[in-house]
Amino acid sequence: MKTRRRSSRRSKSSGLTTFLRVARFGALATIALGLASCAVTPSMTSSRYPTKSDARPHHGVAKAHRMPIHGVDISKWQGKVDWAALRQAGTKFAFIKATEGGDHVDNRFMENWYGAKQAGVPRGAYHFVYWCRPAHEQAAWFRKNVPADPEALPPVLDVEWNGQSVNCPKKVPREQALAMIDTMLREMEAHTGKRPIIYTDITFHKEILEGEFNDYPYWIRSTAAEPHERYSNRRWTFWQFTTTGRVPGVTGDVDRNTFYGTENQWRMFVQSACDPRDYRRLAAHGRCQPLDPIQTASIDE
Structure with missing residues (x-):
């Protein structure tokens, strides 16, 4: 009887030791996994779009990866785009x-314009400003080549210096640049019926656009810091946060926004x-398309 009881105690002790070893191993494994997850880059852990990535994340x-609405900008340099895959991503x-x-004219513009529409991706057209060409000629060229589609997003005026241009690398005086921008914005709005978006980079904004055209939505480039760290007193509507994005439907790098x-x-x-933050003010002057009452009621969310 005593021997049996001692054997039972040894058996229980052995089982308890095994249980503690297993529990200790489980705890260590959990800690290790937690530490491993901390080592993963923020864009990998917090992205709302896991099939999208960045070849060189910053x-x-x-x-930007945690924000709910993401998009791309596209030109001929992306080659053939699979718009259905892009939308599914x-x-x-x-x-x-x-x-x-x-x-x-970008030689893939029409292909991309109608491809995006067929896939159900909201899209807008952009014009890249060339500072050695009169503004009214550039506006007329945009008007000639871009359909006035009432379902399209507002057009974009891309203003940055053409420093890498062979024929026109120069900068123009600030007042001349502002006058050209003003002309093109007004004529693009007349053509499309929608208030254009201004795209710009850090240098051009600092030298030309600070404090200007505040009634327009801005799309700004900042690939190494949040916008407020690079742009002085500039509220933005769109943010281009990388030029090395990877997205299903596009081969190689693509700008992500x-x-x-x-x-x-x-x-x-x-x-x-219209930017919802400006809707009431601009709608009163007929500058926005009407919203339904439900959306208007929640405009200040």
């Missing part, structure tokens, strides 16, 4: 290069063609 723009919008200066607001604010932007 920690300074990690916040969660792409909510695309800005497509249309024209440059007064005599150049995010919209500033919520999914509901995005719906309001698409319907009204």
Whole structure:
């Protein structure tokens, strides 16, 4: 009897030791997994679009990956785009290069323009400004080559210096640049019926655009820091946060962008063609498409 009881105690002790070893191993494994997850880059852990990525992610723009509305900008350099795959990956919008200066059309513009529409990706056309061509000629060229589609997003005026241009690398005086921009914005709005978006980079904004055209939505480039760290007193509607994005449907690098607001604010932007933060003020002057009462009631979310 005593021997049996001692054997039972040894058996229980052995079982308890095994249990503690297993539990200790489980705890260590859990800690190890937790530490491993901390080592993963923010863009990998917090992205709302897991099939999209970045060939060279930068920690300074990690916040962009957590925002709900993402899109791309496209030109001939992306080659053939699979728009259905792009949409399935969660792409909510695309800005497509249309024209440059007064005599150049992106040779994939029409293909991309109608491909995006067929796939159900909201899209807008952009014009790249050439500072050695009169503004009215550039506006006429845009008008000639870009359909006035009432379902399209607002057009984009891309203003940056042409420093790498062989024929026109110069900068023009600030007042001349502002006058050219003003002409093109007004004529693009007259053609499309929608208030254009201004795209710019850090240098051009600092030298030309600070404090100017504040009634227009801005799409700004900042690939190594959040916009407020690079742009002085500039509210933005779109943020281009990387030029080395990877997205299903596009081979190689593509620019990735995010919209500033919520999914509901995005719906309001698409319907009204105005930044929701400006809707009441601009709508009173007939500058926005009408919103339905439900969306208008939640415009200040």
